[in-house]
Amino acid sequence: MSEPISPRAVRDFLHRANEITIEPIDERPYDELVERWRALGLRRGDLALLSLPNSIALLRHFFAVIESGGVPALIAPGTRSARLHELADAMGARAIACLALPAPTTSVASVERVERVGRIEVALLAPSRAPAGSAGEVVLLTSGTSGSSSGCVTSIEAILRNGVRHADAIGQRPHDSVLVSLPLHFSFALVAQALGTLARGGRLVIAGPPFVPERYSRSLEANAIDVSALSPTQVRMLLAQQVRIPESLRVLSVGGDSLAPEHVAQLLRERPRGELYLTYGLTQAGPRVATLSAHAEPASRHASVGLPLAGTSVELEGLGDGSGRTQLIVRSDTVMRRRIGLVEGRNSDDLRAPGVLATGDLFDRDDDGYLFYRGRLSEYILRGGEKVSLASIRRLVTSMPGVVAARTPTEATADGEDYDLLLVMADGVPAPSPTECRTFLARVVRRAELPRSVQIVDAIDARMGHK
Secondary structure, three states: OOOOOOHHHHHHHHHHOEEEOOOOOOOOOHHHHHHHHHHOOOOOOOEEEEEOOOOHHHHHHHHHHHHOOOEEEEEOOOOOHHHHHHHHHHHOOOEEEEOOOOHHHHHOOOEEEEEEEOOEEEEEEOOOOOOOOOOOEEEEEOOEEOEOEEEEEEEHHHHHHHHHHHHHHOOOOOOOEEEEOOOOOOHHHHHHHHHHHHHHOOEEEEEOOOOOHHHHHHHHHHOOOOEEEEOHHHHHHHHHOOOOOOOOOOEEEEOOOOOOHHHHHHHHHHOOOOEEEEEEEOHHHOOEEEEEEHHHOOHHHOOOOEEEOOOEEEEEEEOOOOOOOEEEEEEEOOOOOEEEEEOOOHHHHOEEEOOEEEEEEEEEEOOOOOEEEEEEOOOEEEEOOEEEEHHHHHHHHOOOOOEEEEEOOEEEEOOEEEEOEEEEEOOOOOOOOHHHHHHHHHOOOOHHHOOOOEEEEOHHHHOOOOO
16 A cells, blocks of 8 residues: 555545444544644644544544644543643644643643634644644654653554555455454554554444453454454453453454463464464554464464564664674564654664664564564563653653652563662752652653652662663
C-alpha cells in the first residue's frame, strides 16, 4: 500500500465498528467532526494530543484531525493536566483534547481558548513558530523507550502499510471481526489491529478497560470475533484463572513483550484447532517487525518471535564489548521518520539512516533465520505490561531542590520488572521526605510509572544501586 486510504473507506470502516463499553460516547457524525476540527484554525501540520477513552469516538477524532490537515497523537485517557502540558511543551503541540479537560488546564497561561468539538473539549495553545509536523503525519508515543515526553513521527501511509503486513502475517481475512482489548494509544492496538482492519476490511470491535478474563471470553462469543490480540500479561491472567477461549476464535496473536514457551504450549493445548501468532515489534519500527506462527512450528521455536514481515529486513550487530551479544537492526519503509519531544536515554540515536533502526534489543538468530529475543539495552523496564523510562524518572526527581543524583535499581518480578528510587542529597540542604517525592512524581507521571519505594540515601549507599 503506497497510497493513503480513501476518506470513503475511513467512513465505511468507522460505520462498521462496534464497541463494548459501559458508557459509550455518543459522538457527532464523522463529517461534522472533520469540519469542526477545520474550524478551530489549526495550521496544516499542527499537533493535537488526543487523551480519550478507548472508543469509536477516539478513532473518529484521530481520522478527523488527519483529514483536517493536523497531526494526531494518542495519549492515555485520564492523563493529569501537568503531564499533558509537559508533553505539549516538549512536542510543540497546538491542541489538547479530552472528554473533559483536567481542571487546571483552563487556567494555564499558554491556553488561548477552550472549544468544543462534538462531545470533547479542546484547549488551543499558543502556536509555536512553526507546526510540529506536516499534514499526513502521525505521532506515536514511545511508551518510555526514549523518555516519557517523546514520540515517533511517522506517516499514515507507513503505519497503514505496517498494519497490512501484520494482517497478512496472521492470515486476517477481509470479512473478519477483530476485537481490540488493548488501549488504542498503544501502537500495537492502533496500527496492527485498528489500521490493519481498516486496510484489510472487516469489522472492528473496541473493548473498554479494564481487561477482565471472563468478560473477554463472553465478548468473543457474543460478538462472533474471529481475530483477537492480547499482551503477555493478559494471556497470563487468562491462564491463571483458567478462562476458556471459545473455539470460534480463529486467530489469537500475542505482542508487546515475550511470552514464556510454557505459556505458548499451554495456549496451544487449550486451543488445538486455533491459530496462535507471537509477534515482535517496537513503536519506532512502525511498529511490527516479526511474527511466529506458533501453531505451525515445533516446540523448539516457541521461544522465537519468528521471521521478519514482508518488506522488512534485519541484521544482527555485535556490541563490540567482547560479550558476543548482538543488537537487532531493522530496515523497513515503516521505520519512523524522526523523533519529536524531549529525547533521552540510550535510544536517542537509534535512527541510523532513513529506514534503518537500531532497536536497542538483543537477539540471536538460528540457521533458518528465526529470531530469538535475549534482552534489551535501553533504559526502560516492562512493568505489568507498561513500559517505564528510568531515565525520565531520574531526570524528573533530580529537578527537586537538593537532589543531586538518583538511582533506579531494578528487580525481576513475575510480571516483568520493578524498581526502587534512591535519592542522593546535597550536603546542608533539607531533604524531601519519600512521601513528598512520591507526591511530586504523582503529579507528572502515570500511576504505573511510580516507584515501588522511595529512599533517601547517602553517596556510599547510592553506589549499591544501578541505573
